[in-house]
Amino acid sequence: xxxxxxxxxxxxxxxxxxxxxxxxxxxxxxxxxxxxxxxxxxxxxxxxxxxxxxxxxxxxxxxxxxxxxxxxxxxxxxxxxxxxxxxxxxxxxxxxxxxxxxxxxxxxxxxxxxxxxxxxxxxxxxxxxxxxxxxxxxxxxxxxxxxxxxxxxxxxxxxxxxxxxxxxxxxxxxxxxxxxxxxxxxxxxxxxxxxxxxxxxxxxxxxxxxxxxxxxxxxxxxxxxxxxxxxx
Amino acid sequence: xxxxxxxxxxxxxxxxxxxxxxxxxxxxxxxxxxxxxxxxxxxxxxxxxxxxxxxxxxxxxxxxxxxxxxxxxxxxxxxxxxxxxxxxxxxxxxxxxxxxxxxxxxxxxxxxxxxxxxxxxxxxxxxxxxxxxxxxxxxxxxxxxxxxxxxxxxxxxxxxxxxxxxxxxxxxxxxxxxxxxxxxxxxxxxxxxxxxxxxxxxxxxxxxxxxxxxxxxxxxxxxxxxxxxxxxxxxxxxxxxxxxxxxxxxxxxxxxxxxxxxxxxxxxxxxxxxxxxxxxxxxxxxxxxxxxxxxxxxxxxxxxxxxxxxxxxxxxxxxxxxxxxxxxxxxxxxxxxxxxxxxxxxxxxxxxxxxxxxxxxxxxxxxxxxxxxxxxxxxxxxxxxxxxxxxxxxxxxxxxxxxxxxxxxxxxxxxxxxxxxxxxxxxxxxxxxxxxxxxxxxxxxxxxxxxxxxxxxxxxxxxxxxxxxxxxxxxxxxxxxxxxxxxxxxxxxxxxxxxxxxxxxxxxxxxxxxxxxxxxxx
Numbered sequence: 106x107x108x109x110x111x112x113x114x115x116x117x118x119x120x121x122x123x124x125x126x127x128x129x130x131x132x133x134x135x136x137x138x139x140x141x142x143x144x145x146x147x148x149x150x151x152x153x154x155x156x157x158x159x160x161x162x163x164x165x166x167x168x169x170x171x172x173x174x175x176x177x178x179x180x181x182x183x184x185x186x187x188x189x190x191x192x193x194x195x196x197x198x199x200x201x202x203x204x205x206x207x208x209x210x211x212x213x214x215x216x217x218x219x220x221x222x223x224x225x226x227x228x229x230x231x232x233x234x235x236x237x238x239x240x241x242x243x244x245x246x247x248x249x250x251x252x253x254x255x256x257x258x259x260x261x262x263x264x265x266x267x268x269x270x271x272x273x274x275x276x277x278x279x280x281x282x283x284x285x286x287x288x289x290x291x292x293x294x295x296x297x298x299x300x301x302x303x304x305x306x307x308x309x310x311x312x313x314x315x316x317x318x319x320x321x322x323x324x325x326x327x328x329x330x331x332x333x334x335x336x337x
Numbered sequence: 338x339x340x341x342x343x344x345x346x347x348x349x350x351x352x353x354x355x356x357x358x359x360x361x362x363x364x365x366x367x368x369x370x371x372x373x374x375x376x377x378x379x380x381x382x383x384x385x386x387x388x389x390x391x392x393x394x395x396x397x398x399x400x401x402x403x404x405x406x407x408x409x410x411x412x413x414x415x416x417x418x419x420x421x422x423x424x425x426x427x428x429x430x431x432x433x434x435x436x437x438x439x440x441x442x443x444x445x446x447x448x449x450x451x452x453x454x455x456x457x458x459x460x461x462x463x464x465x466x467x468x469x470x471x472x473x474x475x476x477x478x479x480x481x482x483x484x485x486x487x488x489x490x491x492x493x494x495x496x497x498x499x500x501x502x503x504x505x506x507x508x509x510x511x512x513x514x515x516x517x518x519x520x521x522x523x524x525x526x527x528x529x530x531x532x533x534x535x536x537x538x539x540x541x542x543x544x545x546x547x548x549x550x551x552x553x554x555x556x557x558x559x560x561x562x563x564x565x566x567x568x569x570x571x572x573x574x575x576x577x578x579x580x581x582x583x584x585x586x587x588x589x590x591x592x593x594x595x596x597x598x599x600x601x602x603x604x605x606x607x608x609x610x611x612x613x614x615x616x617x618x619x620x621x622x623x624x625x626x627x628x629x630x631x632x633x634x635x636x637x638x639x640x641x642x643x644x645x646x647x648x649x650x651x652x653x654x655x656x657x658x659x660x661x662x663x664x665x666x667x668x669x670x671x672x673x674x675x676x677x678x679x680x681x682x683x684x685x686x687x688x689x690x691x692x693x694x695x696x697x698x699x700x701x702x703x704x705x706x707x708x709x710x711x712x713x714x715x716x717x718x719x720x721x722x723x724x725x726x727x728x729x730x731x732x733x734x735x736x737x738x739x740x741x742x743x744x745x746x747x748x749x750x751x752x753x754x755x756x757x758x759x760x761x762x763x764x765x766x767x768x769x770x771x772x773x774x775x776x777x778x779x780x781x782x783x784x785x786x787x788x789x790x791x792x793x794x795x796x797x798x799x800x801x802x803x804x805x806x807x808x809x810x811x812x813x814x815x816x817x818x819x820x821x822x823x824x825x826x827x828x829x830x831x832x833x834x835x836x837x838x839x840x841x842x843x844x845x846x847x848x849x850x851x852x853x854x855x856x857x858x859x
Contacts, residue, residue: 156859157859177719182715188709190711192634192638192706193634201627205722
């Protein structure tokens with residue numbers, strides 16, 4: 106499974122944020138998307154997620170040599186600030202989600218099995234999401250996206266404010282699902298990107314470039330810094 | 338000190354000017370003409386500065402004019418007491434309240450935070466220069482209006498001249514007292530968060546200000562004038578205390594730290610308020626399924642905002658209707674007048690129905706406590722999902738608003754009947770149905786413009802000027818209706834036809850466009 110980004114362009118006024126991006130992402134890999142502040146990472150995600158309309162460009166999904174246009178069903182977008190309906194309990198949210206997706210979820214489990222899978226404690230399952238901690242809300246957000254099983258997972262700094270244990274759980278989870286998904290992970294923390302991601306992609310000057318995968322350790326790190334520092 | 342004042346004035350002015358340019362840029366049509374680099378444009382800065390200075394002048398005078406006219410002059414005419422004495426009586430009482438509620442010194446604002454803690458300006462010189470500028474504005478702002486309204490109330494001219502100084506002196510004295518409280522007991526005052534004791538004091542002085550003249554009692558002039566003179570003398574010592582106070586930085590650190598600086602942003606305040614409207618009662622359950630389940634729980638867990646508010650309006654409406662019915666039963670002379678009002682004042686009810694409809698507050702809560710999060714999920718943004726939830730929400734909002742509307746409708750029909758009735762029986766029917774139609778219209782209107790113009794961004798800020806303009810226009814049109822006098826039969830019929838047509842067209846627009854427009858604004 107592949108995601109093709111073709112001739113993607115997006116300007117805000119006179120500012121060219123994304124300039125003719127051509128790139129292919131493949132399943133089985135976690136892509137670390139790095140870029141300086143204001144480089145356009147969120148704009149790139151917003152274009153993919155149909156939140157903003159690109160000026161030009163196309164997104165194609167390629168599965169078994171068949172090409173089709175990307176739809177919003179293909180995307181799961183996990184934001185750094187967790188987004189959950191605060192007036193529901195975790196159980197109610199999951200119940201609602203499972204009900205409206207009845208018949209569409211493969212290998213559907215019971216609500217408690219999902220909670221067990223996500224390591225959400227029994228005593229927290231019937232609490233209002235309003236009273237959940239940041240990390241717990243993040244887990245719920247991730248859980249919904251995993252059950253929805255979209256082909257592509259966009260993660261915008263999702264581990265930044267999680268405690269060490271939850272962050273490790275999330276990393277493990279991402280590694281375990283990457284086989285059947287295209288995962289694009291935006292972050293500013295280079296060590297996190299290097300430890301979790303299979304490929305590092307730099308967004309700079311409105312273009313995407315892949316960091317040479319043959320480079321390892323310090324050499325790779327230095328190359329990334331060099332690329333990020335380069336004058337546009 | 339003057340340099341510090343000029344610096345802080347410039348700082349405050351800079352973000353006022355930028356706010357003006359930003360507001361200009363938000364107007365549709367102008368947005369494309371004004372580029373971001375125009376924030377640097379000297380011409381635009383000069384225009385912005387002129388607007389900012391004009392606003393400052395308006396702020397100095399207009400507020401005081403409205404204050405004296407609305408709070409004192411227009412009210413004192415209803416009392417049957419000596420006008421000069423009543424003017425002074427109310428003025429002095431309100432001044433004492435104002436000295437606690439509007440201190441300037443203890444108002445935690447963002448410009449104070451920026452100047453003292455971000456720009457690291459000297460806290461004492463910054464505080465004093467800006468404080469005395471604020472006091473000067475009080476004196477200059479009050480002077481013309483204490484003279485005009487004082488003379489109109491036959492107050493001696495010398496006392497008219499003394500009044501602004503008395504206001505300043507009271508504020509200074511109360512400020513010095515609060516500073517001394519901080520010095521001696523470490524008590525930090527925040528004028529936006531008054532203690533219970535101060536609220537009692539405020540209520541007490543309000544009762545003295547407006548309650549005593551109603552009983553034909555006013556404090557004698559010589560006592561009021563003596564009080565003013567004493568206050569002015571005390572303020573001389575108070576000024577000395579304020580000038581010698583050394584702990585401004587330390588005190589403001591506490592005032593500004595206790596205030597969440599983010600919460601000074603009205604948007605953050607709204608967000609927090611809306612979030613607090615969720616009822617933490619896990620016993621609230623729903624037996625429905627899917628989107629009906631989701632919406633049902635939303636409505637039940639926001640009962641403070643939705644159901645309780647509608648019930649309160651229904652209850653108050655029922656009481657008012659009951660009182661009117663009682664009055665016209667007891668005093669039969671009024672029947673004719675009331676009957677005439679019911680048969681010609683229906684346009685007035687457009688404004689009333691607009692006011693009691695909770696549409697805008699409800700859609701804001703929908704966004705902040707639900708859609709803000711849910712619109713990031715693909716399953717929620719599917720056209721079928723958007724329309725299913727829209728349908729559920731529309732049903733709920735219409736039903737909730739119908740509760741008070743039905744009572745008002747029945748009440749008006751009853752009043753019409755008891756006050757002498759109408760020869761044309763259609764009047765009864767049209768009166769009732771038009772009130773119901775107005776209620777449905779406003780329910781549909783608020784939800785439809787929310788779905789078609791979804792105005793909020795991820796930070797829950799309103800980013801759609803068209804939405805704001807539509808809301809203002811709605812208000813203006815409804816307000817204009819107050820002055821219309823039309824026969825109930827014709828106006829009622831027109832209202833019903835308009836409400837049905839508008840609802841049908843707007844529902845068609847929602848079904849056609851909402852799947853594209855109902856998304857988080859970037």
